[in-house]
Each structure stands twice: as C-alpha cells, then as structure tokens.
Amino acid sequence: MFDLVRNGSGGRATVSLDGDTDRTGLRDKRVLVTGGTRGLGEQIVRLLSAEGVRVGTCARTARGLETLAASVGPALFTRRLDVTAPGELEGFVEDAAELFGGLDGVVACTGGSRGGGFEEADAEDWAATWAVNVGHATRLVRAAVPHLRAAGGGSVVVISSISGWKPGPPAQYSVAKSAQIQLAASLARELGPDGIRVNAVSPGSMLIPGRRWDRMRREEPEAFARFVAAELPGGAPVAPQEVARVVAFLLSDWSSGISGAHLPVDRAQNAPSPDGY
Template identity: 40%
Template sequence: MDLGLTGKKVLVTGGSKGIGEGIAKAFLAEGAIVGIAARGGEALEEAKANYPSIYTYQCDVTSESERTALVSTFLEEHGGIDILINNAGGSNGSTVMKTEMEDFERAMELNYYSAVHLSKLAATEMKKQQQGVIINITSIFGRESGGKVTYNNAKAALISFTKSFADEVINDGIRVNSVAPGSILHPTGNWQRRLNENPDQIKQFVKDEIPAGRFGTVEEVANVVTFLASDKASWVVGASWNVDGGQSKMNM
C-alpha cells in the first residue's frame, strides 16, 4: 500500500533506538524526510551511520529551551513540519509511597510536558500550512493500571491530552492521535534486559499476559504509526490505538 508519505517532513523524538528508531526507519522506507532527536550523541551518530539520509538533532526534551531550539532548527532546515512523533519517554520510581515527588515531576516532564510543548510548537507551523499530523506514543498502561506509577500517570495524561488537542486543532487540518504499545521486545529495552536476567519468569509472563503468545516488535508499532500518519487514516481523530497482541484488559 502506498501511504503517500513521500517527501513528508517528519520529526521523531527518542528516535535513535527502540520504537523510535523503528518508526524513523518506517518513514524513511516510505520516502519521507526524517529527523530524529535524542539526548545521546553516540546513539545519534550510530543512527546516522545506519541511515545516511536521516537528520539528527541532539536534544534533551525535558528542557524547554532545547525543545524550542529543536523545532526552530528543524523548521529552518526543512522549511516546515508535516508530522511530529512524540516518542521520547521512560519510567522511574517504584510504588507511590517509595517514590519521591521529584521522580513524579521528572516522569511528567519527560513523558508528558515535552510532548505537550512540542505539539504546540509544531501545531503553530502546521496551522499555517492547514495540514499536519501529531502522534503521541503512549502505552496500554496509560489506559489501565500497570507498570510503574509515574509512567502510568504520565501516559494517562498524554492520552487525555491527545483527545483534547485533537478536537481543538482538527479544523486547522491537524490530526492528533496516540498509539499505545503493549510489551515490545527490542535490544535496548527493559524487556530484553529482563529476559536476559530471568528467561523462565519472562516466558511465563508472556504465556500468562499476552494472548498472542509473544512480545511485539518495533516494526509492528511503526507500521501502525505510519498508517495513522497517512491520509489513509484521515477520519481517525483523537483516538488511542492499542498495539499489544491482545495484552490490554480493556474492552474498548
């Protein structure tokens, strides 16, 4: 299927590894102009070596000034932005009582505030064009209980933001949606580390918790993201799509 993404200007945060790298690779395969942002210079250099046509931007998305500079630089280099993928994120802390307030604040800054701010910056330009797509990478644990509480809370907030912002900007030609992955296995992720440390326990987890009987792949997430970013999904607005092999317990 030709998704019509050739020449589209795409920015992916957290794009140097894992799900973000998979998303960037998928857009490149569709002929898009792709920029990735990440904190680690070494990982960005490796991504550039693997994908010579990709544009790289070193940026700590928890910094407001660096977020502003990121979008400004992307616009200067490419003359606009068609698609923003807010993928940067991570978890920290433990139970509520064992987690310091600073950890809650850091989780919100990384997973939520960064996406809100970048969405506003990108939408300002997209409104001028009267077209654009913003996709927030959340989690099934933003839709239901599970995972570390800081991560759960931040992703839930991002799913809520997605719907609110989608309704606000659709009349400007901007579609906003979110993709909620379940447990995805990739070399740099927590599931791979846990599998290496305790293979029997993780294999039992997969058997008990994932009806499909295996972990998901970054490619399976990326395929959904590229479809949602295309005009093939033109009537999908404010939605949260699970990509989880049936792992979520929700019936909606």
C-alpha cells in the first residue's frame, strides 16, 4: 500500500495507488486558466478538459472565447475580461467558484511584454508589463486562496519564462518573469500551511501559430535555422502541448510533493533570444 496525500495537504482524503483508477490525479478537479484562447493557455484548457477537469478561462476577445467554447464543449466556463482591469479577474474567480462549487487550482498563464528595448520602453511600458505578468498572477492567487483553502488545499501554477531566469531583452519582460518565479516560491511557503502548493513553470521559446517564433520560422527561415542551431540543443522549440502536460501534472495529485519549485520546460535552451549572449 502506498498512500499519497491529496492536494499536498493533510486536510483531505488520501489516494491509494493500489487499485486506484485515477490515472492522472486530476479527477474531479476544478481549475481556472487565464488567457486560454491561444498558445500555451489554449493547450492547457484543452488538455484539462479532455481529462474531465471542470475548466474556466478568460481572454479579452469574445471571438476567441466563442471559438474555443465551440470546440471544447459546454462544460467550459468562459469570461471576456482584461486581467489587468481592477475587479474583473476577481469577479471571474468568484463566479467560477460558485458555478463549480469550489476551486482546486488556478494557472496564471496570461503574460507578455510591452514596449521595445531599454531606451525605447518608457515607465508606462514597464508598468503594463508588470501588471499583465506579476500583477495579474498575484491578484488571481489572492482571489482564489479562500476557495482553495475551503477545498482543503489546491495547486497554483504561475507561467513564467526562460526569460525569467536566463537573461535576455527586453528587460521589462525578463524582470517581470523573474519576479513571477520568486512570487511562486514565496507564496508556496506562506500558503503551504493551508495545503496550497505554488509552482512556477518556465517555457522555452514556443512555436505558437502566428506569434514571434512562428513568424520568424516562416519569414526568416535562415535566421530561424541559425537560432535553432545556436540556442536549441534539442533541435526544435518546445511545443506548447509539451508545456501543458507539465502544468497538468503540477495541478494533479501526482505532484503532491512539489511546491515552491521552478520547472523550466525548455529542452536545455541556451539564450532566450536569437541574439545569444
């Protein structure tokens, strides 16, 4: 007999591996993912939904949410909102928790960078980049904590970046992503007594259709090939589906022993940018 403590806390039922049929450790979970209409967030939403998790997601564009909901199915809860707008994210968390009868996990996936290089980016660019990465992640967790605590514990995943731990421009982005790693580690200690686990995941450069690396691959194939040869020892960028599987694991009971960790999913990528070091 080998028992795992559910949700990393002492507060809920144990899961026995003897004869247990919960293949993924995700059974009956209720999870919110910000920014689920494209890229990594979309892959997390699709994977969790396919595993029977109750999922809620948000984005600014109604069309993206409608398209996603049409293919994922009616169980998906969606809300059009800007994660940086005061109160909107908090309302989404409250409404989802009411609809689902509680929450077991949240993923702060929305992120990005505003402004150019160091001498072009102004104070507003720095503040906006901070708000969409660190600010939104912090507010998401804050709104979710009472619900996770009420469920006897839960799992928080903060999506950082290779740029959060391997330096590279733009600085406003790498500084914010670096702060997300520290945020996860700090919250893991503070929320641990409530059975709430908090981890950061740092994807390497991902090929997202229509986004930076995909555009480079199509529009500048030689420069892209040089980037791959110089910076990607695995010979290819990591796929968002690969990162989504790691996130799903961290949300599951099978990762009950992991909290305060930072997990790079970058297949040993060197520099985060094609300029190298």
